[in-house]
Amino acid sequence: MMPSEVPPHRMSAFTYPPDYSFPHHRLHPILRDPTKQPIVLVACGSFSPITYLHLRMFEMAKDYIRQHTDFEIVGGYLSPVSDQYKKPGLLNANHRATMCTLAAEQTSSWLMVDPWEAFQNYQRTAVVLDHFDFEINTILGGVQTQEGEKRDVRVMLLAGSDLISTMSEPGVWSHQDLEHILGRYGTFIIERAGSAMDQAIENLARWRHNIYLVPQLIQNDVSSTKVRLFLRRGLSVRYLLPAAVVDYIEENNLYLDDGAGSEKEKGKEKEAAMVR
Numbered sequence: 001m002m003p004s005e006v007p008p009h010r011m012s013a014f015t016y017p018p019d020y021s022f023p024h025h026r027l028h029p030i031l032r033d034p035t036k037q038p039i040v041l042v043a044c045g046s047f048s049p050i051t052y053l054h055l056r057m058f059e060m061a062k063d064y065i066r067q068h069t070d071f072e073i074v075g076g077y078l079s080p081v082s083d084q085y086k087k088p089g090l091l092n093a094n095h096r097a098t099m100c101t102l103a104a105e106q107t108s109s110w111l112m113v114d115p116w117e118a119f120q121n122y123q124r125t126a127v128v129l130d131h132f133d134f135e136i137n138t139i140l141g142g143v144q145t146q147e148g149e150k151r152d153v154r155v156m157l158l159a160g161s162d163l164i165s166t167m168s169e170p171g172v173w174s175h176q177d178l179e180h181i182l183g184r185y186g187t188f189i190i191e192r193a194g195s196a197m198d199q200a201i202e203n204l205a206r207w208r209h210n211i212y213l214v215p216q217l218i219q220n221d222v223s224s225t226k227v228r229l230f231l232r233r234g235l236s237v238r239y240l241l242p243a244a245v246v247d248y249i250e251e252n253n254l255y256l257d258d259g260a261g262s263e264k265e266k267g268k269e270k271e272a273a274m275v276r
């Protein structure tokens with residue numbers, strides 16, 4: 001599709017990785033409660049590696065949504081970022097997507113991994129959300145009520161409060177993209193230790209009605225940076241990540257010399273070590 005043919009609500013035309021097909025084996029095609037608005041949760045991130053905290057984010061959001069909103073979750077997706085994101089400690093997309101798939105398939109009954117972002121050029125989050133909207137509503141036709149009435153599914157971003165904090169930092173996100181992500185789609189923000197939630201959304205007040213703050217009732221501050229640090233030091237990470245992911249890391253000798261030379265990674269590790 002030429003850029004001039006991009007539908008008005010979309011940020012850009014889509015590009016696709018080779019042999020790509022959109023995973024929807026766990027997407028619930030029937031809305032259980034017709035009075036509710038169907039949504040899917042999409043978590044974008046490095047997932048290098050995925051931890052139990054990343055998986056808990058979905059469960060925390062699910063409880064919050066059931067108790068405080070008129071939404072019904074019909075699916076949840078992990079969307080690992082492209083290798084071109086070039087963040088320190090970012091293992092290749094193949095390993096990251098495999099670990100996410102092991103985690104989702106073996107520990108959850110509703111989460112899926114979409115490899116669309118991981119296996120191609122870097123895609124901005126606004127474009128990633130458009131991709132989900134297109135696949136679920138335009139290609140699959142949304143979901144239906146039990147009476148057969150068709151409903152569009154609202155795509156919503158699931159993120160930690162550190163990510164929402166970056167949305168107020170100059171130069172990280174474009175204003176147009178924020179309008180698209182927070183104005184058109186909306187987000188659930190999971191409280192993260194060390195990242196104040198109120199402060200994080202202060203500058204995003206105009207989209208406040210579309211930002212849902214989810215408190216962490218049991219604090220968990222596992223981070224991928226700390227896990228990478230432990231692995232490099234030969235320390236155990238068992239019970240911080242799903243067993244299948246720990247086994248995969250061990251079998252493939254991953255993260256043993258990950259980003260050791262990078263100044264940025266050393267800085268993040270220092271921070272993580274100080275937290276301990």
Ligand SMILES: Nc1ncnc2c1ncn2[C@@H]1O[C@H](COP(=O)(O)OP(=O)(O)OP(=O)(O)O)[C@@H](O)[C@H]1O
Pocket residue numbers: 043044045046047048053054057089158159160161162163190191192193220221222223224225226
């Ligand atoms: N402890 C946490 N509490 C709340 N949200 C979190 C936490 N850790 C990660 N997240 C969120 O998970 C998503 C994926 O993040 P990412 O893969 O970058 O994880 P990370 O553990 O922060 O990684 P790294 O340590 O490599 O920076 C982001 O939205 C991030 O805000």
Ligand SMILES: O=C(O)c1ccc[n+]([C@@H]2O[C@H](COP(=O)([O-])O)[C@@H](O)[C@H]2O)c1
Pocket residue numbers: 044045046080081085087123124125126163166172173174177
């Ligand atoms: O779309 C953007 O402009 C944008 C700006 C900053 C970060 N992101 C996304 O945020 C996600 C998490 O980033 P990070 O650096 O916290 O690992 C990752 O999926 C990035 O693509 C996206």
